[in-house]
Amino acid sequence: MQYYVTKCELEIMNVLWCAGAPLSRSGILEQSKEKSWKDNSIHILLNGMLKKGLIKETGFIRSGKVWARLYSPALTVEEYYIDQMSAGRLPSFAIIIQALYTSGKLSTMDLASIQDVLDGLR
Numbered sequence: 001m002q003y004y005v006t007k008c009e010l011e012i013m014n015v016l017w018c019a020g021a022p023l024s025r026s027g028i029l030e031q032s033k034e035k036s037w038k039d040n041s042i043h044i045l046l047n048g049m050l051k052k053g054l055i056k057e058t059g060f061i062r063s064g065k066v067w068a069r070l071y072s073p074a075l076t077v078e079e080y081y082i083d084q085m086s087a088g089r090l091p092s093f094a095i096i097i098q099a100l101y102t103s104g105k106l107s108t109m110d111l112a113s114i115q116d117v118l119d120g121l122r
Helices: 007-019 025-031 039-052 077-086 093-102 108-121
Strands: 055-063 066-073
Touching (some): 007 025, 007 039, 007 066, 025 039
């Protein structure tokens, strides 16, 4: 399935992926450190993400005197980036690895691990 995700939606997805557990609207707001969207627009963003199938409702939690919905990602971070690569929205795997190594963000140990995975797939 091909997903088109806006910058704001991706920020929320990253919060949910990093949380490792379902979050309420207020939980998402608390964990969104550097967001490009306003707090009041979270309902619009979450409803749009539900319609796109990016997130799902996973229950309710008591928040003061009211009940709040809990949200979790409907796909893993790996599934999302594979989808983006296959849709041509991201460069190829080889270009990404080369760029990471050139920038110094990929160690020789990381390269050895990648090589082990590739050898195992052959």
